[in-house]
Amino acid sequence: xxxxxxxxxxxxxxxxxxxxxxxxxxxxxxxxxxxxxxxxxxxxxxxxxxxxxxxxxxxxxxxxxxxxxxxxxxxxxxxxxxxxxxxxxxxxxxxxxxxxxxxxxxxxxxxxxxxxxxxxxxxxxxxxxxxxxxxxxxxxxxxxxxxxxxxxxx
Numbered sequence: 001x002x003x004x005x006x007x008x009x010x011x012x013x014x015x016x017x018x019x020x021x022x023x024x025x026x027x028x029x030x031x032x033x034x035x036x037x038x039x040x041x042x043x044x045x046x047x048x049x050x051x052x053x054x055x056x057x058x059x060x061x062x063x064x065x066x067x068x069x070x071x072x073x074x075x076x077x078x079x080x081x082x083x084x085x086x087x088x089x090x091x092x093x094x095x096x097x098x099x100x101x102x103x104x105x106x107x108x109x110x111x112x113x114x115x116x117x118x119x120x121x122x123x124x125x126x127x128x129x130x131x132x133x134x135x136x137x138x139x140x141x142x143x144x145x146x147x148x149x150x151x152x153x154x
Contacts, residue, residue, distance in 0.1 A: 001061070002027055003024075003116070006024065006147070022046065026149070028074075039058075039059070043056050051093055052082065052085040054080065059075065061073070079095060091128060093127070093128050095126060100120055104149075113152070116149075116153060122144075123142060
């Protein structure tokens with residue numbers, strides 16, 4: 001399954017708070033035991049404020065009905081790395097734990113393919129260490145985002 005979408009949330013600045021949408025891409029590959037249970041791995045790219053997080057997780061998916069249109073669910077638990085994020089000498093970024101439940105609709109198109117439309121919640125931890133001449137600062141950020149995704153199952 002390949003999913004594209006946006007993560008919606010607020011910036012964490014205490015002086016100025018604004019909503020933003022950041023793009024997200026996710027790939028799920030696994031084994032389907034039954035229509036109610038598929039287990040596999042997920043990898044993705046989440047573009048937050050100034051950090052590119054690459055989450056790698058264990059995922060569970062399921063379809064509730066046998067018909068052409070069915071409600072679906074998903075749960076991903078894993079770790080988001082920042083090895084692809086742009087780093088400078090002054091700032092180091094480290095990933096952290098990630099959790100993401102979701103629910104949506106699957107529409108079969110025939111030939112063992114389908115489209116999915118889903119809503120979810122994603123929490124991702126990130127740590128940044130900023131060093132400058134004469135000081136340093138460490139921030140532990142917990143991104144909490146509403147996810148809106150469209151996907152394709154093949």
